[in-house]
Each structure stands twice: as C-alpha cells, then as structure tokens.
Amino acid sequence: MSPAVEVRLDGWLRQFGAPSRESVDADSIDHLIDALEERYPRLKFKLRDETGHLRRYVRVFLDGKDVSATTGVSTPLSDVRVVDILHSIAGG
Amino acid sequence: MTYRPSRIQILLGTRKGTYVVEGNARRTSWKVGRPAHVGEEVYHVIADPRHPGSLYAAVNNGFWGPAVHRSRDGGRTWKEVATPLLPRTRNRPNPMEASAPAPKPVANLWHIEPGHPSEPKTLYLGADPHLLFRSPDLGASWDPIDSINEHPARKDWAPGAGGACLHTILVDPRDPKRMYIGLSAVGTFRTENGGDSWVPTNRGVLAPFLPDKHPETGQCVHHVAPDARDSDTFYRQDHGGMYVSHDRMDHWIRIGRPLGDDFGFAVASPPAAPGRAYFVRLNGRDRTTGTGYFQVQEWNDDRKRWRALVRPNAFPGTFGVHREGISTDNLDPPGIYVGTTTGQLFVSPNAGKSWQQIPFAFPGIHSVAVANPASR
Numbered sequence: 104m105s106p107a108v109e110v111r112l113d114g115w116l117r118q119f120g121a122p123s124r125e126s127v128d129a130d131s132i133d134h135l136i137d138a139l140e141e142r143y144p145r146l147k148f149k150l151r152d153e154t155g156h157l158r159r160y161v162r163v164f165l166d167g168k169d170v171s172a173t174t175g176v177s178t179p180l181s182d183v184r185v186v187d188i189l190h191s192i193a194g195g
Numbered sequence: 196m197t198y199r200p201s202r203i204q205i206l207l208g209t210r211k212g213t214y215v216v217e218g219n220a221r222r223t224s225w226k227v228g229r230p231a232h233v234g235e236e237v238y239h240v241i242a243d244p245r246h247p248g249s250l251y252a253a254v255n256n257g258f259w260g261p262a263v264h265r266s267r268d269g270g271r272t273w274k275e276v277a278t279p280l281l282p283r284t285r286n287r288p289n290p291m292e293a294s295a296p297a298p299k300p301v302a303n304l305w306h307i308e309p310g311h312p313s314e315p316k317t318l319y320l321g322a323d324p325h326l327l328f329r330s331p332d333l334g335a336s337w338d339p340i341d342s343i344n345e346h347p348a349r350k351d352w353a354p355g356a357g358g359a360c361l362h363t364i365l366v367d368p369r370d371p372k373r374m375y376i377g378l379s380a381v382g383t384f385r386t387e388n389g390g391d392s393w394v395p396t397n398r399g400v401l402a403p404f405l406p407d408k409h410p411e412t413g414q415c416v417h418h419v420a421p422d423a424r425d426s427d428t429f430y431r432q433d434h435g436g437m438y439v440s441h442d443r444m445d446h447w448i449r450i451g452r453p454l455g456d457d458f459g460f461a462v463a464s465p466p467a468a469p470g471r472a473y474f475v476r477l478n479g480r481d482r483t484t485g486t487g488y489f490q491v492q493e494w495n496d497d498r499k500r501w502r503a504l505v506r507p508n509a510f511p512g513t514f515g516v517h518r519e520g521i522s523t524d525n526l527d528p529p530g531i532y533v534g535t536t537t538g539q540l541f542v543s544p545n546a547g548k549s550w551q552q553i554p555f556a557f558p559g560i561h562s563v564a565v566a567n568p569a570s571r
Contacts, residue, residue, distance in 0.1 A: 148280060154300050156300075160258045
C-alpha cells in the first residue's frame with residue numbers, strides 16, 4: 104500500500120470537476136494522475152496528453168521541487184508529503 | 196425544448212474566445228453576445244445546418260490541450276464533448292532503440308465539418324499534426340481516418356507556419372463518399388470511397404518555395420471554397436496564388452495574376468451567387484492588405500473578371516485575415532462577413548455593394564462562419 108500524499112490542485116482545474124485538495128495513494132506521478140482521473144473523469148487528458156506526457160504548461164512540484172521538465176510523470180513519490188499541480192506562467 | 200434560431204448569427208472563433216453576433220432580418224443591425232471560452236484560442240466555430248441551433252467550436256487551450264465543444268442553443272451555453280485523441284500508449288519507445296518516431300499527440304484542432312445531410316450524425320474534424328477524424332455520433336466519439344493519419348508519405352509532409360494543420364474538409368453534396376481535404380503544407384486530396392484512399396489534387400498549383408515548382412504534393416493550400424451551382428468547381432487560395440478548378444480539383448487554373456501579388460489565406464463562395472468567389476488579397480511578404488485600407492476582391496467565374504468590392508479608403512488601416520476569416524450566408528443577395536487578425540468584423544448585407552464595420556473590438560479573429568436562420 105502506497106502512503107497517501109496530499110495533492111493541491113490548480114484552481115483552474117475546478118472547471119473539470121477537480122477539488123482544490125485531495126488525498127491520493129500512489130507511488131508515482133503517473134499513478135497519482137491515474138487516480139485523480141478515475142475520481143474526476145473530466146480531468147482526463149488535461150494534465151497529460153494522450154502519449155502520457157505532462158502537457159507543456161502543466162507543472163508538478165513534489166514538496167516544492169519542480170519535476171515537470173526532468174523526471175516528469177515517472178517520478179516516484181517515496182517520502183513525498185505534498186504534490187502541487189499548477190499551470191505555468193505563460194501566454195499573452 | 197428544441198432551440199430554433201430565428202435570427203442570423205455570425206460565429207467568431209478568436210484568440211480569446213467564441214463570439215456570437217446576432218443580426219436583424221435586414222442584416223444591418225448587429226448585437227454582440229457574451230463571449231464563451233474566454234481566454235482560450237478558438238480556431239473554428241461552425242453551425243450544423245442539419246440541426247438548427249447546434250454549434251461546434253474547436254477550442255485549443257494552451258494549458259489543458261484541445262477540446263471540442265458543442266452548443267445546442269445557438270451559443271447560449273456550451274459543453275465539452277469528446278475530443279479526438281491518438282491511441283494512448285504507455286510503452287514509450289526508447290529513442291536509442293526505436294525504429295519509428297514516437298507518436299505525437301493531437302495539438303491544435305483546426306476545422307469541424309458537418310457531414311452529408313444523408314448522414315445526420317456524422318462530423319469530420321481536421322487537426323494538427325495532419326490528422327483527420329470522423330465522428331459517427333455528433334462528437335460523442337471520434338474514429339481516426341487511418342488512410343490519412345497513417346499515410347505512407349506522412350514523413351515527407353512539412354508543416355506550414357501555422358503548424359501541420361488539416362484545415363479544409365469538403366463533402367460533395369451529391370455523394371457523401373466523395374470528399375476533399377486540404378493540409379498545410381501538403382496540398383489537397385480527394386477521396387471517392389469515403390476516405391478509404393485519397394489522390395493528390397494539386398496539378399497546376401505553384402509551390403514557389405520548393406525546388407520543384409509543380410510537385411504532386413507539397414503545395415501550401417490555405418483554403419478552398421466549393422461553388423454552390425457546380426459541385427465540380429472549387430476556388431482555392433494557396434500560398435502560390437488564387438486558383439479555380441472545374442473538374443473536381445484534377446486541374447487548377449491560376450486566376451489571381453491580374454491582382455499582382457495574389458497571396459492570401461481566405462476564400463468563400465456564396466450559395467445565392469454561384470460563379471462568384473470572394474478573396475482577401477494580402478501581400479505575401481507581410482501577410483497584410485498592405486494597400487492602406489480594407490478590401491475584398493470578387494472573382495466572377497462566368498465573366499472571368501475581378502472586381503474590388505470595397506470603396507478604397509472606406510476602412511483605412513492594415514489588416515490580416517486568416518484562412519477561415521471570410522464567410523457568406525445563404526440569403527439573396529448574399530451577405531459577406533470578414534474578420535481580421537486585429538479584431539475588426541466587416542459585414543456586407545448585399546454581395547459587397549455596401550459595407551459596415553461592427554462597432555466592437557474583438558480579439559484577433561481566427562474564423563468567421565454564419566448560422567443561417569432556421570427555415571420555417
């Protein structure tokens with residue numbers, strides 16, 4: 104059984120039915136997003152594209168550390184307490 | 196209760212959302228409605244004439260990806276329906292071992308096309324990178340059309356400046372199995388068997404940016420409009436000029452030479468005035484009108500003659516118009532509607548005799564379409 108991590112979600116994701124906070128049992132970012140998509144189906148393909156990669160402007164922080172551009176969805180969640188899923192500063 | 200539109204509507208896809216502009220019967224007074232999809236790039240909004248009141252929008256959110264939205268009440272409310280996606284794979288190939296390139300996700304959605312009237316639940320959708328989809332159930336699900344999406348020549352298909360977009364989808368009104376598509380920078384194709392196979396249809400179209408100026412494919416078609424009287428006739432705005440075909444796109448004849456630089460993106464042909472096509476000529480170098488004022492050129496295919504429709508200097512400025520930026524209604528005389536990349540919307544209710552600019556500054560306009568009032 105994976106330990107539960109606290110997930111804090113971008114406010115813009117409310118439009119897809121997501122809450123602001125959620126507790127999820129998962130051992131990787133991939134599995135964490137799987138669990139969120141199962142609970143909130145309208146989130147599907149919003150955080151990851153259909154090849155499974157994080158979308159370009161989705162940022163994932165593990166206890167404050169951005170892993171989006173490095174290990175991405177395959178990042179393990181061992182010893183992680185808080186995951187923030189945000190959108191990056193972009194656009195105009 | 197089924198919504199039946201009684202007023203003509205101009206549908207705008209813009210850089211920052213969807214706008215519906217409702218007109219009076221004379222098409223002289225217009226009211227801009229509350230925008231939808233605020234802040235999102237909307238590449239195309241279209242009405243489904245088989246189901247009055249039904250609209251579809253190709254919404255491309257920079258953060259959360261592309262999505263198809265539908266309204267069943269003329270744009271008052273919208274709901275996301277299914278979005279076509281490539282088959283998902285978790286087995287990402289190791290780049291050091293992979294023999295084939297990793298699949299690219301669907302990027303932007305470019306064009307939604309209602310199917311033939313005899314297939315009232317069919318929709319088509321064109322997307323980047325060079326993808327074509329068919330929905331059998333009004334957008335609840337989408338099937339990839341592998342004859343294009345897995346085409347053996349894809350590896351040689353280059354994108355245009357706007358991306359690898361499949362932006363034009365035309366269904367022959369006489370035969371739902373005969374269709375035409377346009378891709379940048381690949382050219383046009385025709386199918387006679389409902390999409391099982393396709394033939395390139397670019398003969399006569401110049402590719403000024405390639406070493407071979409007249410290749411079988413590689414032309415950068417910008418948009419194609421069908422003629423309402425003759426379903427074998429099409430008007431084409433290409434990177435390499437303005438063209439007409441009278442033989443189902445087997446051959447193209449360049450008609451734009453008298454205009455000098457006959458670059459542009461947009462073309463439309465009105466149901467009530469067959470034999471006419473409207474183009475917005477742009478300078479190839481800067482992609483703007485470049486003359487100091489707004490202008491629309493009418494091609495009369497019966498008389499083989501061009502005519503400028505807007506009084507010079509009536510609307511001073513420098514304007515760009517995207518490939519979906521011009522449309523017509525189905526009324527007589529035809530209305531002409533042009534949206535610019537800087538957010539002006541120009542309307543003529545009488546085939547170009549007179550023009551007005553809607554007094555509203557829209558975000559940059561990607562697409563213009565018309566929802567005609569439902570016939571009683």
